[in-house]
Amino acid sequence: MPALINPSILSADFANLERDLHAISTADAAHVDVMDYHFVPNLTLGLPVFERLVEVSPVPVDGHLMIADPDRWAPAYAEAGAASVTFHAEAAQAPVRLARELRRLGARAGVALRPATPVEPYLDLLAEIDMILVMTVEPGFGGQSFIDGTLPKIRRARAAISEQDLDVHIQVDGGVSRDTIERAADAGANVFVAGSAVYGADDVPAEIETLRDLASRHVH
Ligand code: DX5
Ligand code: ZN
Numbered sequence: 001m002p003a004l005i006n007p008s009i010l011s012a013d014f015a016n017l018e019r020d021l022h023a024i025s026t027a028d029a030a031h032v033d034v035m036d037y038h039f040v041p042n043l044t045l046g047l048p049v050f051e052r053l054v055e056v057s058p059v060p061v062d063g064h065l066m067i068a069d070p071d072r073w074a075p076a077y078a079e080a081g082a083a084s085v086t087f088h089a090e091a092a093q094a095p096v097r098l099a100r101e102l103r104r105l106g107a108r109a110g111v112a113l114r115p116a117t118p119v120e121p122y123l124d125l126l127a128e129i130d131m132i133l134v135m136t137v138e139p140g141f142g143g144q145s146f147i148d149g150t151l152p153k154i155r156r157a158r159a160a161i162s163e164q165d166l167d168v169h170i171q172v173d174g175g176v177s178r179d180t181i182e183r184a185a186d187a188g189a190n191v192f193v194a195g196s197a198v199y200g201a202d203d204v205p206a207e208i209e210t211l212r213d214l215a216s217r218h219v220h
Pocket of ligand 2: 008032064173193
């Protein structure tokens with residue numbers, strides 16, 4: 001399985017998002033964080049901006065919705081053309097219904113788990129989704145430090161996916177850098193979101209390549 005690097009534009013220049021999307025044209029996807037001041041104590045962007053980002057992005061868009069009531073709001077992000085739409089387990093009323101709707105609209109469906117949210121309730125439902133996003137920080141802000149206590153959850157999720165012989169990705173998001181990416185990959189993650197590590201680098205394409213190389217040695 002290849003290691004996929006999805007830089008988060010949360011650490012880009014919000015006045016130059018098109019330019020900063022082009023800066024990551026060698027990445028596998030652009031991770032776009034939608035925050036609503038309700039599910040998390042931060043506000044980023046909503047559907048009109050998201051739709052334009054999908055139109056101008058040189059790479060597929062990976063939407064991460066940190067919003068309340070995703071059952072109501074998430075399908076429009078799939079309709080906007082996102083390659084994947086990930087909603088939070090803690091916010092969804094009917095996650096399987098929502099995941100089916102996102103897939104019907106042509107997006108890959110992801111379920112995100114805050115650090116203290118267990119993966120176990122989802123292990124029998126893996127066939128209904130395309131990705132589990134294990135948050136490796138509390139969602140809401142870039143630049144936080146990686147929580148190592150999330151690694152056992154990644155291991156358990158990967159073991160269940162392998163056991164069921166499914167093609168479900170495990171994405172990690174938060175504090176992913178040269179210092180942490182190898183242990184996340186070793187635990188079983190194969191999609192890596194990095195915001196500050198990529199956009200804070202002097203040479204953005206080189207940083208993407210470095211992260212991909214480090215992760216690739218450990219993805220299994
Ligand atoms: C945080 C967001 C992340 C954020 C990661 O809630 O979901 O995508 O951009 O930023 P870093 O990589 O700086 O921890
Ligand atoms: Zn994110």
